[in-house]
Amino acid sequence: MxxxxxxxxxxxxxxxxxxxxxxxxxxxxxxxxxxxxxxxxxxxxxxxxxxxxxxxxxxxxxxxxxxxxxxxxxxxxxxxxxxxxxxxxxxxxxxxxxxxxxxxxxxxxxxxxxxxxxxxxxxxxxxHYGPSRPEWPGKIKGYPVPTKEYRDERRKDKLKRERNTLDFLEKRLLRDFYTLSDEKIKEKKEIIEFQKKIVQSLEGDVR
Missing domain, CATH: 2.60.40 (Immunoglobulin-like)
Known part of the structure; x- marks a missing residue:
């Protein structure tokens, strides 16, 4: 090689x-x-x-x-x-x-x-100069920066994924509720609450 x-x-x-x-x-x-x-x-x-x-x-x-x-x-x-x-x-x-x-x-x-x-x-x-330098010979000065439209689309995609995760966790808890110990139920509810906060935060970002 x-x-x-x-x-x-x-x-x-x-x-x-x-x-x-x-x-x-x-x-x-x-x-x-x-x-x-x-x-x-x-x-x-x-x-x-x-x-x-x-x-x-x-x-x-x-x-x-x-x-x-x-x-x-x-x-x-x-x-x-x-x-x-x-x-x-x-x-x-x-x-x-x-x-x-x-x-x-x-x-x-x-x-x-x-x-x-x-x-x-x-x-x-x-x-031998990078894009952030004034001597940079490229047509565009500076390193690539995502557009607002691109950032918004990424946030929407992430919100969709996190909502799907929340939906999965809630349905899983309902399905297994009567087979779990009180400690496990409490643990899963805490995870669901944390996931809800992630979704709520992302919902605020995309408005």
Whole structure:
């Protein structure tokens, strides 16, 4: 496994070395500014599907982890492009989109960031600055933030689940009431009361 990884990494470095400038290994990060769940996102060199790196999954309005590695030129050049490979859950379709890399901030290479936008389009930047910095070269400044509509939908979904849980607990108590000890009945009633408070709290949030 280690040998295969080294061969894959070395192949990526050789491919990047064909581009203008000296190649360097960059970590891969990913951002999702959309309400869609990203099941898979990775990066490749144009025309070579064996040069890939990444393979992260990202929640809506989320950030992926740091994955090693993908080779980028140490110096930016005007025709620098990569292929972003991505898949949205639950659609099994694997998309490949060639995107241009904007100029490196301060002229310095850094991590390669794969980006999913709200409209489902994708992009990529190379930057040693994160999205919260003013030097960030991405189209959207700052890390992904869930919209109010998305937060409201999540609360409604959670309220529905907690109501179902409460309904289950109450029906279970009624079914087993005459077979339980007084201590068990008291214990289950306390659990039900606690569950009611969770539901009431969520009901206040969604109003």
């Amino acid at each position: 280690i040998i295969l990884f080294r061969q894959w990494l070395w192949r990526g470095i050789l491919l990047a070395a064909c581009l203008p400038g000296v190649a360097m290994a960059a970590s891969i990060q990913a951002l999702n500014y959309s309400s869609r769940e990203v099941n898979y996102i990775a990066v490749e060199n144009p025309g070579n599907t064996n040069s890939g790196g990444g393979g992260d999954a990202i929640d809506p309005y989320g950030q992926g982890g740091t994955i090693c590695c993908f080779s980028v030129p140490e110096k930016w050049h005007a025709d620098l492009k990569v292929v972003v490979v991505y898949q949205f859950y639950p659609d099994p379709t694997l998309h490949r989109e060639t995107v241009s890399i904007p100029p490196y901030p301060d002229g310095k290479a850094g991590d390669i960031w794969l980006i999913v936008y709200e409209d489902g389009s994708v992009g990529a930047v190379v930057s």
